[in-house]
Amino acid sequence: xxxxxxxxxxxxxxxxxxxxxxxxxxxxxxxxxxxxxxxxxxxxxxxxxxxxxxxxxxxxxxxxxxxxxxxxxxxxxxxxxxxxxxxxxxxxxxxxxxxxxxxxxxxxxxxxxxxxxxxxxxxxxxxxxxxxxxxxxxxxxxxxxxxxxxxxx
Amino acid sequence: xxxxxxxxxxxxxxxxxxxxxxxxxxxxxxxxxxxxxxxxxxxxxxxxxxxxxxxxxxxxxxxxxxxxxxxxxxxxxxxxxxxxxxxxxxxxxxxxxxxxxxxxxxxxxxxxxxxxxxxxxxxxxxxxxxxxxxxxxxxxxxxxxxxxxxxxxxxxxxxxxxxxxxxxxxxxxxxxxxxxxxxxxxxxxxxxxxxxxxxxxxxxxxxxxxxxxxxxxxxxxxxxxxxxxxxxxxxxxxxxxxxxxxxxxxxxxxxxxxxxxxxxxxxxxxxxxxxxxxxxxxxxxxxxxxxxxxxxxxxxxxxxxxxxxxxxxxxxxxxxxxxxxxxxx
Numbered sequence: 438x439x440x441x442x443x444x445x446x447x448x449x450x451x452x453x454x455x456x457x458x459x460x461x462x463x464x465x466x467x468x469x470x471x472x473x474x475x476x477x478x479x480x481x482x483x484x485x486x487x488x489x490x491x492x493x494x495x496x497x498x499x500x501x502x503x504x505x506x507x508x509x510x511x512x513x514x515x516x517x518x519x520x521x522x523x524x525x526x527x528x529x530x531x532x533x534x535x536x537x538x539x540x541x542x543x544x545x546x547x548x549x550x551x552x553x554x555x556x557x558x559x560x561x562x563x564x565x566x567x568x569x570x571x572x573x574x575x576x577x578x579x580x581x582x583x584x585x586x587x588x589x590x
Numbered sequence: 591x592x593x594x595x596x597x598x599x600x601x602x603x604x605x606x607x608x609x610x611x612x613x614x615x616x617x618x619x620x621x622x623x624x625x626x627x628x629x630x631x632x633x634x635x636x637x638x639x640x641x642x643x644x645x646x647x648x649x650x651x652x653x654x655x656x657x658x659x660x661x662x663x664x665x666x667x668x669x670x671x672x673x674x675x676x677x678x679x680x681x682x683x684x685x686x687x688x689x690x691x692x693x694x695x696x697x698x699x700x701x702x703x704x705x706x707x708x709x710x711x712x713x714x715x716x717x718x719x720x721x722x723x724x725x726x727x728x729x730x731x732x733x734x735x736x737x738x739x740x741x742x743x744x745x746x747x748x749x750x751x752x753x754x755x756x757x758x759x760x761x762x763x764x765x766x767x768x769x770x771x772x773x774x775x776x777x778x779x780x781x782x783x784x785x786x787x788x789x790x791x792x793x794x795x796x797x798x799x800x801x802x803x804x805x806x807x808x809x810x811x812x813x814x815x816x817x818x819x820x821x822x823x824x825x826x827x828x829x830x831x832x833x834x835x836x837x838x839x840x841x842x843x844x845x846x847x848x849x850x851x852x853x854x855x856x857x858x859x860x861x862x863x864x865x866x867x868x869x870x871x872x873x874x875x876x877x878x879x880x881x882x883x884x885x886x887x888x889x890x891x892x893x894x895x896x897x898x899x900x901x902x903x904x905x906x907x908x909x910x911x912x913x914x915x916x917x918x919x
Contacts, residue, residue, distance in 0.1 A: 465727070465729045466729045466751065466753075466780075467729075467751035467752065467753045467756070468780070470670070471667070471670050471671060472667070472670075473667075473670070486727055486753055486756060486757050487723075487727075487757065487876065487879065487880065490727060490880050490883075491879060491880055491883050494880065494883040494884065494886060494887060495883060495886055497887065498883075498886040498887045498889070498890040499890070501887065501890040501891060501894070502890040502891070502893045502894040502897070503894070504894065505890070505891045505893075505894025505895060505898070506894040506895075506897045506898050506901075508894075509894070509895060509898035510898045510901050510902075513898075513902070514905070541887060544883075544884050544887050545884075546726070547721075547726040547727075547877060547880060547881060547884070548721075548881055548884060549720065549721040549842060549877070549881065550720070550721070552734070552735045552736065552737055553734070554737075555731070555734050555736075555744065558731040558734050559730075559731045559747070561731070562729070562730060562731040563730075563731075566729075
């Protein structure tokens with residue numbers, strides 16, 4: 438695959454996963470039924486909490502896969518882009534990592550026979566939501582002001 | 591309402607707990623501890639519908655019932671958000687269905703089975719599922735499962751969105767509008783009160799007492815104990831009476847097990863069902879698909895590593911890694 442095509446595919450996958458994860462993340466709150474989102478043709482599924490959480494986990498898995506890929510490739514190649522992360526990239530990376538880590542905790546918590554103490558559940562929940570919302574805001578700012586993840590060599 | 595949380599105290603408590611948790615390690619209770627869950631057994635042959643359990647439940651839990659102050663907020667959009675107000679004296683007195691003020695009621699089934707007439711009375715309340723979807727899917731962590739198997743909704747955190755009711759196979763939790771945390775946040779635009787249901791008298795259990803409904807029953811319909819023992823007892827009893835079991839496997843297993851001389855599909859046809867009056871139908875494990883999705887999350891890191899390896903191999907072929915790297919933006 439040509440480098441430019443690979444680039445395009447990678448960016449498209451990342452954007453798709455992030456947008457779907459954020460959309461279904463908000464859908465985990467009972468908002469889409471209330472605010473007519475689930476009435477929009479093609480989005481009826483978003484009003485089903487079980488479907489919504491399944492799609493959310495899938496999108497999160499894709500983000501995790503991309504994140505692990507980047508961590509390995511960027512860390513190990515020469516002239517590592519990891520060393521060229523912009524401040525915006527560092528903030529987005531940290532927020533994404535925090536959101537993914539707490540998301541993994543939530544999925545583990547949902548497995549049979551596993552319970553978190555109430556306090557821990559609250560921390561995981563609100564860290565997950567807060568991290569995701571901050572990531573969304575920072576990513577929007579980066580998109581509007583064309584702030585890259587890394588500086589070009 | 592006791593222990594009401596303000597935004598400031600909530601954040602403060604969160605920070606303190608975060609620090610405490612970080613220093614104390616992560617006390618995840620795992621499958622091993624699941625056997626420590628307590629479970630109730632209800633022998634439906636014995637219930638005479640005297641209502642003592644319902645009365646005791648209302649009396650003991652009255653302090654936890656909602657106390658709305660002032661008018662209900664004007665929530666938007668009006669067409670979608672309905673006020674659920676059970677706080678009038680007349681509505682609070684309702685005891686023939688589940689409400690925010692009535693967490694247990696007696697469902698009655700009359701009919702014929704094997705050529706004989708039957709009358710079975712069924713105390714109904716939260717089943718306290720072992721892998722409860724209300725607890726797993728609550729976006730705020732207000733519904734949670736305790737290590738003793740009790741599924742509880744914390745009234746100071748619940749926003750009243752009723753997601754727990756939507757995902758509960760029996761639609762048990764009931765909403766009271768005009769109370770709770772959402773009034774301090776965006777009362778018109780998010781939330782709609784607090785959801786209420788049986789908490790199996792968690793506070794009495796903590797004090798070494800029995801749940802009120804178990805304690806007061808003159809016919810000893812209910813007993814409570816460690817789940818493996820209760821399941822074994824339920825099977826012995828079902829064998830003795832040539833009866834049927836409900837709750838052992840429903841929704842992946844619950845901590846409320848009914849034993850009846852009449853099959854539950856027959857009872858399900860005989861009871862009155864509707865809002866606040868749950869069914870007795872068979873229920874598949876509603877969390878099974880979401881838990882299968884956890885596999886995707888487990889595979890994701892492996893796929894990421896495999897992708898990175900493939901990338902290195904392709905780089906090595908192209909220029910022995912002289913150029914390498916990606917400029918993702």
